[in-house]
Structure formats: C-alpha cells, structure tokens
Amino acid sequence: MDNITQKLMQKSESTKKDSLGRAVSLAALSLIVIVVISIFAFVMSRGLSTFFHDGVHVKDFLFGSTWNPSVVNPQTKQPYIGALPMIFGSFLVTFLAAIVATPFAIGTSLFMTEIAQKRGTKIMQPIIELLVGIPSVVYGFIGLTVVVPFIRSVFGGSGFGILSGTIVLFVMVLPTITSMTVDTLKSVPRHYRESALAIGATRWQMIYKVVLRAATPGILTAIVFGMARAFGEALAVQMVIGNAALMPHNLTSPASTLTSILTMGIGNTVMGSLQNDVLWTLAMILLLMSLVFNLVVRAIGRRGEMK
Amino acid sequence: MVNNIELKPASEFITENMPERYIYDLSAGDHEIAISTKDLQVSYGQNLALSEGDLSFERYKITSLIGASGSGKSTFLRSLNRMNDSVATVKGNIMYRGVDINTKAIDVYEMRRHIGMVFQRPNPFAKSIYNNITFALTQRGQYTKQELDEIVETSLKQAALWDQVKDELDKSALALSGGQAQRLVIARALALKPDILLLDEPSSALDPISSAQVEDTLLKLKDQYTIIIVTHNMQQAARISDYTAFFHMGKVIEYDLTRKIFTRPKVALTNDYISGNFG
Amino acid sequence: MNAKRADKIATGVIYAISGIVALILIAMLAFILIRGVPNLSWHFLTSPARAFEAGGGIGIQLFNSFYLLILAMIISFPIALGAAIYLNEYSKKGKFTTVVRTAIEILSSLPSVVVGLFGFLIFVVQFHLGFSILSGAIALTFFNLPLLTRSIETSLAQIPNLQREAGSALGLSRWETVIHIILPAAVPSIVTGVVLSAGRVFGEAAALIYTAGQSAPALNFADWNPFNISSPLNPMRPAETLAVHIWKINSEGIMPDANAVSAGASAVLIIVVLLFNLSARKIGAQLYKKLTSA
C-alpha cells in the first residue's frame, strides 16, 4: 500500500473535526430541548398540584366563574377557584385582536408584495420591524395614556376592558402576522401571477383568485402565530384590561386574562400554598395553549402540503 | 490536440445484427487504469437511478459521459467521489489505487482530495480569489506564504485565469464573471493536486466563449490529470475527450474510444442518440 | 368595467390600510418622543434614579440594560448558533427534528412571564444566584434562544447548496464547510438577526422583574473589579433595567416627577431600539457589500 492508500484508510483530521462539531452542535440543540422540557415539567408539576395536592376538581377550575382563591366557599368547603373568567378573557382578546389585525396584515402584505414592491420594502418593511421591536412596556404605557382615556370618553365606563386590550394587542400582533404573510405571498410562484394576468385578469382578480388562494395555508399559519403571541402577552394587557376576574358582560367592562392575573398575584402569594398553586395552574394553561397553537400550525402546514 | 471528428448522419451505419451493449475492455491493452467501478447501483429511496455501471477510466485521458437527461450519467459521476452518499444508497465497488473506496473504512474527506469535482454552476466561496484557492489547503497542512503564493499562481495558470486576475487576488471571488468563476473553481480543485478531476457539465451554464476557454483549460490539464466529464454537448465530447461512455435509462450502453463512438457506433441506440434522434 | 372598478377600489383599500399601519407607528413614535425627549438631558442619562425625590435619572438602569444584554448575548449566541447549525446542516427530516422544532416553537411562544417565574424559582431561589444580573441573563437567554436560533437557521438556509457541494468536493468535512464557508457567507444576515433580537431583549421586562430584580443599587463606576459588590461588572448584583424601571415607575413610582421620568425613559428605550434596528440594516448591508465587492 502506498502512502495515499494508507491515508485513505485512516480517519482524517476533517473527520475528527466533523465528529466533534457535530457533537458540539447537537449538544447545543439538546440544551435547548432540555430547557424546554424542564420548563414544561416544572410548570406542569406546580400547576397539577392544584388538582392532586390541594384536591381541586378540574371541572370547578375550568368552568367555575368565581375567582377568589383566598376565600373558602362555605357550601363546598372549597376555595373559589373558577378560572373561566380569565380563560374566557384570554380567548376573547386573542380572537378579537386577530380578527382586527388580519385584514390590516393582509392589506399591508399585499401592498408590500403585489402593489408597490419598491416602496413596500423601503417604507413598510422597516415600519413592520420597528413595530416588532417596540417593547411591550411601551405598548402598555401608550395603551394606558392614550387608548384607555379614548375608550373612556367614547364609550363611558372606566375605559379599562376587553376593547382596550384588543386595541393594544392588535398593534402588537400586527407585525407578526404581517411579516409572516409577506413571506408566504413571496413564496407564491411568479408564473401563477403571470398566467393569471396573461388571460386578462385584473390585478385584483389575480390577487384575489390566485395569490391569496395559493397563500391561504401560510396566512392561516401567520394568524395562529399572531394569536399565540397575543395569548401570552402579559405586561401590556395587564396595564389596560382592568384585571377584574369577572365574566366580561360587555367589551368596555373590566376583565382579565390568564397572564394578567398571573403576573399580579404571583408576588403576593406564598410558595406551596393553594393561592400560589392555582396561579401556576394558570401558567400551565398558557403553556398548553402554546402547544395547541403549535399543533394547529403544524396541522395547517400538512393540509397545505396535501393540496 | 483537439480531435477533429466530423459528426456524420449515422443512419447509414445501422445494420441488422448490432449488439445491445458494447463496453470497450480497457484492461486488455496496455492502459493504466485510474479508477474503475464494478456493479455500481445507485438508488434514491425506491427509485433505481443507476444499475450495471461497470466502467474503467484510463489515466491521463479525458473521458466524456454523454446521454439524455435522467440517463444516470451525473449520478454515476457524483458516485465516484461519493457526493451522493447523503442523498442516495450507493452499492457496488469503486476501485481506486487498489482499494474499494465505496466502503465505510475509507475516509471520504481524504478521498475527495484526490478525486476532485467541479459542478455545473460556478460556485466560488464568498472569499477573495486568493483565499478561494488556498482555503482547503490551509485546512489540512502547514504552508508558508511563499508556498501558497506559488500554488495560487500555478493553479491559476493551469486554469488559464492568471493573467486576468493576477493583480486583484484580494478581490472577492463573487465579483468574477461566470467563465472566470468556473475557471477559478477549476483552479481551486487543482490546487489540491488531485489525481482525478470529475466535471459535471462544467460549461453548460456558460456562454460560448467562456465555454471554449474551459475546454482549452481541460485539454491543457490532460497530461497531469485524469479527467471525467459529463456533458450534454456532443460537439464538446467529440472535441476534447479520448473516451466516451453513452448512458441510457440508468445503464451504460456503449463505451469506446471517442473517435469510434462518433464515427462508427456499435450499438443502434448510441447511433440514434448522437445523430439526434432523441435526447 | 366591473372588474376594473373592483381592481381600483381594492387598490385604494390596500393603500389606505398600509397608510393606516404606517400612521399608527408614526403616531406612536411621535407620542413617545414628543413626551419624552424634552425630559432628556445629560444629567438624566447619567445620574442614578431617586426613589422618592424629583430629579432622578436612569444612568444605572441604562448601564444595566446594556450589560445584561451583552451577557445574555454571550450566553445565548453560541447555543443558538450550535443548535441552528445542527438543525440546518446535520439533522435529517424525522421525528426527532419535528419534536425539537416544536420544542423551540413552544419556547418562543411561551409567555415571558412564565420564563421569568421559572428563572426566579430555579436560579434565584434554588441555585441561590439571588436577584442578580446572572439570573436575569439566563432568563433572557431562555427568552432569546428560540428567536435567535430561528433567525440564524434562516440565514444558513439562504446560502445555496452549491456552496456546501463545493466544500465537500474539496475534501472538506461538513463541519469545516459550515464553519469556514457557510457561516462567513451568512454573516451579514446573521448579524442583522442578532441585532434585531438584541432590540427585543433590550426591551424585555416581564422575564426580568423576578430574576434581575427591581432595584438598582448605586454603582461605583471607578471600580471595575467584577468581584466587588458595587462594581458595575459584578454579575451577582441586582440590576433593574430600563424596561423594568419604566414598568416600576408606572406602577409604584412615588417620586413627584414620575411621569416625566417614565416618559423620558420610554423615549430612551425607543431610541435605543430604533438605533438597533437601523444599525442592523446598515451593518448587514455593509457586510454584504464587503463580501461581494472588490
């Protein structure tokens, strides 16, 4: 065997480096997975102890509408731990914000990809990125000083409530939905557009009948991602929603979300007590919801692929 | 030394009792074999892309692989230095320097330094011209600045690019034109002093002038390198190669001296292809 | 001419919508800046905060924000880079990858409050790190990892496969190819992604309230020994950041000029985030130019 053949049969330095690099990058990835799993396990164990350790019924928790964990209901001997108002509040602001934001997001993305590509990327792209960058504290601050007084003067009441929360969240999820929609629209092949225009469709017909149809799964994904963000937002919502653990009877009465009750209460309760455990159960619901949102995104993705 | 073969309308050669396959046996004569394959089979998932790939390649010669799209010629070429490993299953033996390089025991990275490859689209790194050439070397060895300078100069000269870029070696390679970039890529491969150079349609993405430059380069390299080239362009195959293999539907149909294939093919299918009846 | 009219109306509507979105941003920026900028002064930017008297500044908070950001980036960037490399260069499609991607997505849609509370109970309480910059940096890392990983992965995916083939054809291992060829080529867009995510980290408050703490003890800016408790570099000291400070003033502030401080701090926060955004574009474009030009 000559020198080269011998070298061929040995592990080269490249191979060694490659194994090392592979191991290192896999370790980094595993670290992230471990973090996620430990957060998950931690929140779950805390959150579930409400049911196992404190003996609360899941049904009472999910469907009860009175929230006052420090007071015991004299009839059932159980504290008032109905989380329905918060769950309902969270879903309501999330859906409303998504409903309001979607037309704006689609319109803006169409502007950027179909109508005015040059100006779109030059002006709207930075605007969208800036909206992402604005900290949620600042959104809350604006909500408190602008949105709440505005709602109050128009609709009366205190100004705090679902409506204010929706408006603040609308602006916060708008960039998420928009930038993802832009990506989807950009991925619609050019020849779809060209063939539509070639058979005499107007630009709007082309957009409406071809581009938006083709991009529907992507747009849905974008909306779900936006909703996931809205669902988990804490500080800004907490500042404007009023934080009353009551079923909202109209859009301008104070309401609450899972996050707002969680942030407010966590410092005032004692670790290991029922009052503290139920808050972790709220956190667990938040976590499970973000899992659900992800599964929905995946399901949409699969259906989009099958088409 | 360009072959001067005239491509003739070949229908006149078709006779009744032509064989279905003809493989020129290199081992019979006084030929030095650089690399050869036996029972090579490549499959992508369930799809068999190449079967019965048995070929030997003579040292310091240019061999062209021709055939229609999807005939398996590129698959065959890319299997020779195991570029298909990550996407396909490759079975069979590839003999190089007396060892089968298609086994786990072989260090692919080392092997590829001896069997280099150039692709269809020029793919220079986002580095300077100089670093494009020296980069792979410095990854695995100690060189002085002087040695590196020399290697850069020789390989650029071999690739016929030196005169055009010698004053701007620090320029980003991404700024080169298509033909220049492809020759830089060839120079980059040559810098490693490989035995064998595999080229996968190296000039199909280039304009005719750049394409001719690349051909010139290859002809000049012949005395030091074994070259195997996949091409769609039959004139190109005829002009530069010593041997030609014709692929069809994942099989080698005919393998012979270029001169013979283009003037008097032994298989009817080959004849159809080179006379433009399909493909 | 119905279709033509519909086309005109739709175009008009799309213009209007984009206009409104632009207007919202401009109005918000104007609101924050007009209220805040008059309160800015050198004194405000450099002097420590005051709990119950007028005339406090945000100097320490500003320093803390940057220090925390840098630490968080130092921790999270290598991890995110490694994870992104594995996901984009090594992993094959399969169950494992799906699970990992889902995990990363979940981490990214996790409410930052939950991240903060987790950090509080694990690092502050369990590991006895206390309310400290280190705890805060770890919490921020959790918050930042998924964003950064995704952005780096996208940057890597944008580099054409031709480059990877070129590397392997030269006998370079996958790792060498990634480190020396793919990464350098992806640097412009990675840098843009990193700076953008830095902007988000800079403004994060919820994850820090229970980890880095809500107090900003006086610092001795002449003492740079990281083992001294009043040194700005000490990673074990509590550190209120700018975003947390705004949150605290809005809720508990009893200084007479709380409104002015809050407006000023918000303006500073926005200006910094703006700078991050602008520089991200500038740096990215510049690097790209350098890479491709003469």
Added chain:
Amino acid sequence: MSKSHRGTIIITIVAVSIAAALGTAYATRDKSTSGTSITAVGSTALQPFVEAAGEEYAKINLGTFVNVQGGGTGTGLSQVSQGAVDLGNSDVFAEEKEGINAKRLVDHQVAVVGIAPLLNKDIGLKDLSTAQLQAIFTGKVTNWQQIGGKNKKIVIINRAAGSGTRATFEKWGLLGKQSIEAQEQDSSGMVRSIVATTPGAISYAAFGYIDDTIVAASVNHVSPLNKNVASGMYPIWSYEHVYTKGKPTPTVAKFLNYLTSKEIQSTLVPKLGYISIHDMQVTRELNGNIIKK
C-alpha cells in the same frame, strides 16, 4: 503558519489573559465589602424605604451592603422563612398570610402606614362612614346618589388580592368584609391615576399617594392625617413589618436598629409618607386590640 493555528493561538492568548485578569481582580477584590451584605426581599410598598435607608446605612457603615428587592409580601415571607434572605418585608402580620409558619419568624415593626379611601373629585363626597364603605365595597349601593353624592355609578377599583394595602383596607375599613370582585390594579400609583380620571371611581391607597388629583375622604369624620393615625382616632392603618428568621444576627440587628432609629424615623419615614413608630400613641396587636401607650 496556517490561519487556523493563528486562530488557536489568539484564542489561547485571549483566554489566558481573561483568566489572569479575573485572577488578579479576585485577588485584589475589596475584601471588606464582600463579606457583609444584607438581603431584603418582599413588599413593593416597603421597598423604597428599606432601599433608601440601606443606602444611607452603607454610607456610614462602609463595607456593609444592603440589597433590597421587591417581589411582593408573599415572596418576602416565604423567602425569609426558608432562610434564603436575611429580611422579609411585609405589609401584614406573618400570621395573616396563609402558608407561612409565623412561629419561626421575628417581627420588627419599622413604620406605620395609614390608608385613605380615594374618591374621584366629581363624586361630591368628602366623608364616608365605615358602614358606607362596607355598603359600597360589598355592592349594596351602586350609585353615589344613594349615599348623598352625585348621580354617578360607583366604580370600584381594588388592589390585587393578597396585597397588603387591600388586606388592611378590608380589615379596618370594611371591618373584615371582603370586597366584591371588581377591577384590580397591582399598584398604588396606577390606582390613583385611575381614580383621578374615572368618573365615580373609588379606591384606597397609602397616605403617601394622596395628592390634589383625587379626594382623600375622611372616615367616620376623621381626616386621613398622620396625627390622627398616631392618636388612634383614624382606623385604617397598619404596621410595616420586617421579619427575620429567628433572632437576627448582629449585623442584621444593627441595621434593624438603624431603621427604627430617631434619625431615620424623623427624616426618611415622613418623606416616604409613612408614620414614625415613635409618634404612635397607641399600639395595636395582631388580634386588633388597641392599647394606649
């Protein structure tokens, strides 16, 4: 020399110099300060006071560092009973907090805080009886007209459940009754600005938050003034507590003494809107018994 080797060498040099720098820094660290740091966690209402006092304390006791964090009364009490921190700041008696074993904790009362009902200016009332407060917060009356104010709906704004201010207000202002579920805010500053801008709003906050944007109502004809709390006339007030686990160590005890010293109690305490414990002419026990000094 090849590039990668140069890289390795540079990295080694950098690593070594960082290690050396850290080593030097560790060796030359200011040993006098690192040993004695007092950590206090808990009530956000008490945080500014302990923090400010801690800074003053550090100035005269060089080398002692007081580290004060918020986190809430619940956090403070659970942390101090676990021994994780030196001091737990609380707005309530530890016995009143569920889940805390108060027996192991030692109470140090460092200030008194009075809490006043805050009313929106347009309501037209300046005095409320405890009976009226009860009626309002339990939802028996829903319009200010019913108790002599203007025709405006009553808007209740509570502090977060579990906050010390709310607990005190419910115990002494509502005489132990719970407020009905209503809008909650987790800070006094927020409560004040909402009351100021919302017609018909009522809430409550410490005296320190009283300003001219709202009306601080008198309770049973006693104005919410420090002297009325000190004399025991004004009913809604509570102690601010700093808890230690068991007997405080000498270092901690010294700081606690400083907190209750004449100097701090006469300067910092009134500045922050608290009432000095030395001014109190009465003491109140956990069970509510009031004893004249």
